[in-house]
Amino acid sequence: MTKSLVSDEFMALILPCQGKLFGYLYMLLHNLSDTEDVLQQAVLAMWSHFDEYDRDRGFLNWAMQFAKLTALNHLRAKRRGRVVFSDDLMLLMADERAADEDGVESLASYQDALMHCMDRLTPTDRDLVQLCYFEKCSIKTVADQLGRAPQSVCNSLRRIRGLLFDCVQGSVELEEAR
Secondary structure, three states: HHHHHHHHHHHHHHHHHHHHHHHHHHHHHHHHHHHHHHHHHHHHHHHOOOHHOOOOOOOOOOHHHHHHHHHHHHHHHHHHOOOOOOHHHHHHHHHHHHOOOHHHHHHHHHHHHHHHHHOOOOOHHHHHHHHHHHHOOOOHHHHHHHOOOOOHHHHHHHHHHHHHHHHHHHHHHHHHHH
């Protein structure tokens, strides 16, 4: 196959998928700029490995794997000095999203569950999550702001993530059982 035909085939496959890939990456990264960068990196990686693509398999699933791995690499690189969800939680969320190609409903149920579970946290725990995840403050900054040791903040976040994870899983499973 000529390079031009391969390029045309790749473009025909990637263009319809870009919206879903963008939504998937945004769910993982929660940052528009990072999502755009990671999507671009993932598409470049897909292009460089397109000769390995098995045309008997669905392109979207193949592309999602590149997107997931590129996002995880990006998160690992950003992890230094910041609090992020564990790789296990990110993979669980990514796998849930990849398993459901329409993912919008699945994502919405997880988002609803997370909001419900956030409301169940104590105000102190909610404030800590706000500082670390939404305002993206470093552990050291949060610890200084709260007059706590950095390890104490890490321990609290680990406890809170566990509570949220269990709550979200329970809520989604309950919803799916209905």
